[in-house]
Amino acid sequence: MHARRHTKVTPDWHRWIGEALASGNAPADLLATMKEHQFDERVARDAIADAMFGGTAPPPAAGSVQASEFRSRLAPGHVIRAPDRDIRVLVRVARPVIAVLDNVLDGAECDALMAMARSRLARSAVVSPDSGSNTVMDIRTSEGAYFHRAENELVQRIDARTAAIMQLTEEHGEGLQVMRYGVGGEYMPHYDYFAPDQKGSAPHIASGGQRVSTLIMYLDDVEAGGETIFPRIDFSYVPRKGQGLYFEYAAADGSLDPLSLHGGAPVVHGEKWIVTKWMRERAFAG
Ligand SMILES: O=C(O)CCC(=O)C(=O)O
Numbered sequence: 001m002h003a004r005r006h007t008k009v010t011p012d013w014h015r016w017i018g019e020a021l022a023s024g025n026a027p028a029d030l031l032a033t034m035k036e037h038q039f040d041e042r043v044a045r046d047a048i049a050d051a052m053f054g055g056t057a058p059p060p061a062a063g064s065v066q067a068s069e070f071r072s073r074l075a076p077g078h079v080i081r082a083p084d085r086d087i088r089v090l091v092r093v094a095r096p097v098i099a100v101l102d103n104v105l106d107g108a109e110c111d112a113l114m115a116m117a118r119s120r121l122a123r124s125a126v127v128s129p130d131s132g133s134n135t136v137m138d139i140r141t142s143e144g145a146y147f148h149r150a151e152n153e154l155v156q157r158i159d160a161r162t163a164a165i166m167q168l169t170e171e172h173g174e175g176l177q178v179m180r181y182g183v184g185g186e187y188m189p190h191y192d193y194f195a196p197d198q199k200g201s202a203p204h205i206a207s208g209g210q211r212v213s214t215l216i217m218y219l220d221d222v223e224a225g226g227e228t229i230f231p232r233i234d235f236s237y238v239p240r241k242g243q244g245l246y247f248e249y250a251a252a253d254g255s256l257d258p259l260s261l262h263g264g265a266p267v268v269h270g271e272k273w274i275v276t277k278w279m280r281e282r283a284f285a286g
């Protein structure tokens with residue numbers, strides 16, 4: 001029989017969460033500790049998310065951004081025409097701006113991206129050459145493979161296609177990032193924009209400016225779990241090979257949308273593979 005799980009977070013635990021986050025601990029590590037202490041997972045997740053982002057989305061203050069100012073950059077209509085492909089819109093959400101897109105990548109492109117990333121992931125899992133020590137690099141960094149803009153023909157083709165979809169030129173785009181999650185792998189809720197009040201954001205923003213939009217492309221179906229979730233609006237997308245999930249978080253006046261909080265739910269069975277394109281306010285050297 002399972003021990004009963006705690007469903008209430010005491011003031012002491014709230015304080016512990018706040019202090020652990022403030023001293024730079026990863027939210028996933030806090031979650032693991034709370035689970036070891038028999039907290040119900042959902043309760044622990046909510047308490048951590050509340051400490052990071054506040055309990056609810058802040059209500060719009062007088063004179064602040066209205067929903068209508070978060071107007072999608074995407075072309076209207078049911079089909080978006082990229083230079084080499086027609087992309088069908090399956091779902092649109094007004095706020096935060098979200099669109100589910102079909103047929104962004106074909107099956108062969110998905111397979112080729114996974115193969116390319118696999119060889120890079122394998123390389124990144126070897127002993128660190130610059131430390132000279134025997135420590136294997138952080139498992140989390142070895143889960144991602146980065147491809148410079150236009151690094152090869154396939155990457156170039158996808159850079160051009162995503163730019164056309166996202167209505168910005170390729171020079172606004174960061175290099176493609178392929179991510180692989182195994183069973184239990186997740187990406188806790190976060191914002192893709194650089195937190196304006198954090199010192200660490202300044203060097204990113206200095207070149208290219210703020211991030212404004214994201215296109216996550218799914219390289220394979222996932223057997224169970226691994227949904228992309230927007231907890232503030234209770235929206236959940238189930239990964240489907242070749243589809244894309246597009247979202248935006250910066251209005252024309254620079255306001256950022258707190259409803260864009262999102263994450264990758266834990267994979268329950270199988271693997272999850274995605275490739276992500278992030279777009280910046282301005283063209284930059286990449
Ligand atoms: O894994 C997911 O579904 C979310 C990924 C994500 O948030 C990102 O790449 O910025």
Ligand SMILES: [Fe+2]
Nearest residue numbers: 190191192262
């Ligand atoms: Fe993200």
